[in-house]
Amino acid sequence: MSTAVSPLAPKSYPDLPAIEGVSFATAEAGIKYKNRTDVLLVGLAEGTTVAGVFTRSKCPSAAVDWCREALAGGAARGLLVNSGNANAFTGKKGRETVRLSADHAAKALGVPAETIFLASTGVIGEPLPAEKFAGVLDDAAARLADGPWLDAAKAIMTTDTFPKVATRTVELDGVAVTLNGIAKGAGMIAPDMATMLSFVFTDAPIAAPVLQALLGKGVAGSFNAITVDSDTSTSDTLLLFATGAAAARGAAPIETIEDARLAAFDAALADLLRDLAHQVVRDGEGARKFVAVTVTGATSDGSAKRIALSIANSPLVKTAIAGEDANWGRIVMAVGKAGEPADRDRLAIWFGDTQVAAEGERVPDYSEAAASAAMREEEIAVRVDLGLGDGSATVWTCDLTKDYVAINGDYRS
Amino acid sequence: MSTAVSPLAPKSYPDLPAIEGVSFATAEAGIKYKNRTDVLLVGLAEGTTVAGVFTRSKCPSAAVDWCREALAGGAARGLLVNSGNANAFTGKKGRETVRLSADHAAKALGVPAETIFLASTGVIGEPLPAEKFAGVLDDAAARLADGPWLDAAKAIMTTDTFPKVATRTVELDGVAVTLNGIAKGAGMIAPDMATMLSFVFTDAPIAAPVLQALLGKGVAGSFNAITVDSDTSTSDTLLLFATGAAAARGAAPIETIEDARLAAFDAALADLLRDLAHQVVRDGEGARKFVAVTVTGATSDGSAKRIALSIANSPLVKTAIAGEDANWGRIVMAVGKAGEPADRDRLAIWFGDTQVAAEGERVPDYSEAAASAAMREEEIAVRVDLGLGDGSATVWTCDLTKDYVAINGDYRS
Numbered sequence: 001m002s003t004a005v006s007p008l009a010p011k012s013y014p015d016l017p018a019i020e021g022v023s024f025a026t027a028e029a030g031i032k033y034k035n036r037t038d039v040l041l042v043g044l045a046e047g048t049t050v051a052g053v054f055t056r057s058k059c060p061s062a063a064v065d066w067c068r069e070a071l072a073g074g075a076a077r078g079l080l081v082n083s084g085n086a087n088a089f090t091g092k093k094g095r096e097t098v099r100l101s102a103d104h105a106a107k108a109l110g111v112p113a114e115t116i117f118l119a120s121t122g123v124i125g126e127p128l129p130a131e132k133f134a135g136v137l138d139d140a141a142a143r144l145a146d147g148p149w150l151d152a153a154k155a156i157m158t159t160d161t162f163p164k165v166a167t168r169t170v171e172l173d174g175v176a177v178t179l180n181g182i183a184k185g186a187g188m189i190a191p192d193m194a195t196m197l198s199f200v201f202t203d204a205p206i207a208a209p210v211l212q213a214l215l216g217k218g219v220a221g222s223f224n225a226i227t228v229d230s231d232t233s234t235s236d237t238l239l240l241f242a243t244g245a246a247a248a249r250g251a252a253p254i255e256t257i258e259d260a261r262l263a264a265f266d267a268a269l270a271d272l273l274r275d276l277a278h279q280v281v282r283d284g285e286g287a288r289k290f291v292a293v294t295v296t297g298a299t300s301d302g303s304a305k306r307i308a309l310s311i312a313n314s315p316l317v318k319t320a321i322a323g324e325d326a327n328w329g330r331i332v333m334a335v336g337k338a339g340e341p342a343d344r345d346r347l348a349i350w351f352g353d354t355q356v357a358a359e360g361e362r363v364p365d366y367s368e369a370a371a372s373a374a375m376r377e378e379e380i381a382v383r384v385d386l387g388l389g390d391g392s393a394t395v396w397t398c399d400l401t402k403d404y405v406a407i408n409g410d411y412r413s
Numbered sequence: 414m415s416t417a418v419s420p421l422a423p424k425s426y427p428d429l430p431a432i433e434g435v436s437f438a439t440a441e442a443g444i445k446y447k448n449r450t451d452v453l454l455v456g457l458a459e460g461t462t463v464a465g466v467f468t469r470s471k472c473p474s475a476a477v478d479w480c481r482e483a484l485a486g487g488a489a490r491g492l493l494v495n496s497g498n499a500n501a502f503t504g505k506k507g508r509e510t511v512r513l514s515a516d517h518a519a520k521a522l523g524v525p526a527e528t529i530f531l532a533s534t535g536v537i538g539e540p541l542p543a544e545k546f547a548g549v550l551d552d553a554a555a556r557l558a559d560g561p562w563l564d565a566a567k568a569i570m571t572t573d574t575f576p577k578v579a580t581r582t583v584e585l586d587g588v589a590v591t592l593n594g595i596a597k598g599a600g601m602i603a604p605d606m607a608t609m610l611s612f613v614f615t616d617a618p619i620a621a622p623v624l625q626a627l628l629g630k631g632v633a634g635s636f637n638a639i640t641v642d643s644d645t646s647t648s649d650t651l652l653l654f655a656t657g658a659a660a661a662r663g664a665a666p667i668e669t670i671e672d673a674r675l676a677a678f679d680a681a682l683a684d685l686l687r688d689l690a691h692q693v694v695r696d697g698e699g700a701r702k703f704v705a706v707t708v709t710g711a712t713s714d715g716s717a718k719r720i721a722l723s724i725a726n727s728p729l730v731k732t733a734i735a736g737e738d739a740n741w742g743r744i745v746m747a748v749g750k751a752g753e754p755a756d757r758d759r760l761a762i763w764f765g766d767t768q769v770a771a772e773g774e775r776v777p778d779y780s781e782a783a784a785s786a787a788m789r790e791e792e793i794a795v796r797v798d799l800g801l802g803d804g805s806a807t808v809w810t811c812d813l814t815k816d817y818v819a820i821n822g823d824y825r826s
Contacts, residue, residue: 057749059757089745091758091774124742125775234749315728315813316821323822329537332502336470336647344472345504361504362538400728402815408729409736409814 008282008290009162016167016180018146021045021243022201025143026155027136032084037155041140042079043109048243050076051211053219055236061088062098063118070117074208076241077111080118081156087120087128088234100130108141119197119237122158153182160184164279168268172251177204179268183276198238198276205244205253213257214266215240222273225395226281227312281396286403289321294383298391303340305393310338318400326371328356346387421695421703422575429580429593431559433616434458434656438556439568440549445497450568454553455492456522461656463489464624466632468649474501475511476531487621489654490524493531494569500533500541501647513543521554532610532650535571566595573597577692581681585664590617592681596689611651611689618657618666626670627679628653635686638808639694640725694809699816702734707796711804716753718806723751731813739784741769759800
């Protein structure tokens with residue numbers, strides 16, 4: 001099993017500023033990993049609103065069930081995340097563990113258990129020993145601080161080879177508001193969504209229903225447009241917390257989605273989510289290539305996205321990319337199997353800037369050398385035009401390498 | 414790229430008897446491969462009926478288009494198969510090539526071109542040089558013989574590591590009738606169907622519409638219940654030819670699907686198709702394990718099959734099996750992502766005879782040693798009971814190994 005940092009990792013990490021109302025600490029509970037942090041405890045100021053998007057798995061983890069219930073309250077005072085054990089498919093014990101974990105965190109933070117949000121990631125089916133939290137949470141609560149954010153991102157990693165952070169700043173009523181996000185995820189990544197945890201924090205004063213609407217929009221072009229292996233986790237969780245602290249500095253609270261002042265925040269959130277989602281793909285297990293698959297000319301945007309995902313999830317396409325092989329025949333195969341409207345004799349295909357197929361056959365002056373050169377790049381753009389309509393979509397994925405098999409062939413042992 | 418024979422290959426091949434009305438020859442046209450046969454020409458007696466099932470790809474190969482048209486006639490006098498080039502996504506040239514190939518074969522066999530069936534498999538998107546057939550088909554037609562069938566199976570191989578043959582004999586009106594089948598396929602194997610070619614021949618006298626009905630039934634539990642990598646080829650073709658020669662020996666023609674005399678033939682055909690389909694899985698690219706996934710207790714048979722395919726297609730399940738890891742958490746994940754009715758807290762899971770989960774959690778006396786022992790076997794049975802209804806289904810697949818990535822990372826080069 002390779003433990004080297006992904007070659008697609010960012011060359012440097014941004015410096016994340018403090019966010020008023022958010023403080024956190026990490027700890028080593030020794031749940032599965034030794035000699036590394038595996039717990040993140042976050043304290044949130046009174047008045048913090050929250051929105052969430054979760055896995056669509058029919059077998060969600062106990063923590064996901066808990067968060068869905070807690071979300072109904074719309075208020076958040078704390079977040080507890082552990083890595084190494086997903087507390088998924090653990091039956092009644094899992095529900096008890098979630099309750100105990102929330103109680104521990106609530107007591108440590110001095111807030112109601114119903115305002116604690118929980119996320120667990122790691123092995124499925126193993127009972128999570130909640131008692132391991134008992135010792136570390138009181139200590140962590142005593143150490144809450146407004147940084148460093150990279151430590152928070154590190155504590156939630158499992159098979160990730162690098163921590164994932166992003167930050168954006170926008171103006172709201174002339175006041176600077178900040179968005180900080182962290183994420184983890186490397187395998188079992190597919191819409192909707194992934195073994196993917198992501199937590200975004202802002203000091204903007206935004207009501208919970210508005211936050212939820214923004215998050216639902218933002219996720220479509222980010223976490224729901226990436227795939228590593230088509231597998232969907234039982235634990236996927238994306239939470240957005242807004243402390244509202246910027247209100248004291250003059251940013252008036254936003255109560256409706258129609259508020260024109262939202263535009264900049266909305267764009268920044270979408271951009272930050274896409275940034276984090278791309279980092280997850282860049283850390284795809286065994287990944288050596290970052291691939292953008294764009295489909296245009298489809299009968300609808302939805303159809304374009306389904307075709308793009310069919311391409312991005314195809315093991316034959318992904319192994320060809322791993323082999324730096326401009327095998328556009330497999331792109332045709334993946335278009336054909338998507339079950340969406342497509343006309344073989346109108347298809348056009350590009351690798352990078354090199355068009356390899358037009359009107360259903362190889363272009364006459366096709367340059368294998370140019371196509372091969374495009375495939376040797378670390379970032380590869382695959383584009384398909386269907387010639388049928390105006391629908392388009394882009395999804396992001398990585399290649400399928402021997403390391404993916406190695407990493408996942410003995411993950412549990 | 415590994416060229417060793419799959420460890421899951423049959424230990425011996427059955428001896429296939431001659432079938433009255435079927436004669437064939439193989440040839441070396443040098444389309445892609447050197448020093449091996451890559452063409453199979455089959456002559457069929459007058460009166461031969463035919464049925465076919467093809468890929469559901471929206472971008473089928475030119476040969477598939479041709480066969481669909483030819484099938485409407487219901488009569489077959491010849492079959493031409495080449496390996497090394499799929500003549501798929503070759504535009505107008507592809508259609509001309511198909512026409513030229515059929516003309517060549519028709520001339521060589523002395524029959525109408527409209528009764529010639531065609532199949533091509535191999536690289537997609539490269540023009541197939543039809544002129545390469547010109548020389549070899551006349552010669553092949555002069556060498557037509559009623560065996561050996563293993564040679565026919567070898568000529569149609571691409572990345573296959575062993576030829577696939579099967580035979581069955583049943584009585585019809587007290588007369589022995591024979592079914593012989595050959596198949597090829599190793600990757601791009603998924604319902605519905607696979608880069609899979611299979612040709613079945615019988616001397617039973619059965620009308621074309623009846624043949625078609627039998628084939629449709631037989632394919633559901635065989636070629637449409639296997640998956641290697643979830644990818645669906647543009648060229649999948651399964652053809653069933655019935656020469657009717659047994660009529661002269663006293664087997665009265667079968668004109669309707671209600672004919673009670675069909676029962677034995679129907680069962681034998683289904684069994685032969687399943688045999689061939691299993692051989693395709695056993696030759697799955699890089700496969701080291703033959704895996705049967707059975708889902709019971711689903712709300713319907715269709716729901717059970719969709720869940721079984723979600724498990725069988727999951728890269729994380731398949732890599733765990735490659736790693737001999739009894740990772741039942743990934744089975745839960747795959748059940749959850751199928752989108753079919755499932756209740757986490759009713760799930761039961763077995764590896765072989767070892768139950769690992771019951772009522773949504775690990776069984777109390779779970780034996781890792783027993784589960785691990787089951788995973789070390791060459792043939793692995795995964796069973797999931799949903800506890801919801803009476804729906805059930807079994808699908809067959811193989812593991813996902815580093816060799817799959819190696820084989821597909823540089824196939825074209």
